Amino acid sequence: MSVVVRNPDGKILVMCKGADSIILPLLHKESKNVEKTIKTLEAFSKEGLRTLLIAEKEISEDQYNQWNLKY
Numbered sequence: 095m096s097v098v099v100r101n102p103d104g105k106i107l108v109m110c111k112g113a114d115s116i117i118l119p120l121l122h123k124e125s126k127n128v129e130k131t132i133k134t135l136e137a138f139s140k141e142g143l144r145t146l147l148i149a150e151k152e153i154s155e156d157q158y159n160q161w162n163l164k165y
Contacts, residue, residue: 098158106158109150117147 096110110117114135121128131147138145153161 098153098161106153106155107150108153109148111146111148114145114147117149121149 095112096108098106098108100106118128118132135145
């Protein structure tokens with residue numbers, strides 16, 4: 095599930111929630127939190143817990159306008 099929002103600073107964000115198996119491959123591998131997130135998810139999994147991840151990306155006004163015209 096995804097939403098497009100404009101925050102109070104005027105930035106446009108695409109926010110997405112989903113299973114780790116879907117979200118993790120979409121993340122930038124250079125992100126400082128990816129390895130820590132994977133380790134945390136593994137720990138939760140060993141406890142039998144289910145998880146969802148939330149990711150966001152800032153998009154430009156032009157990208158938003160193209161999306162808005164289509165949808």
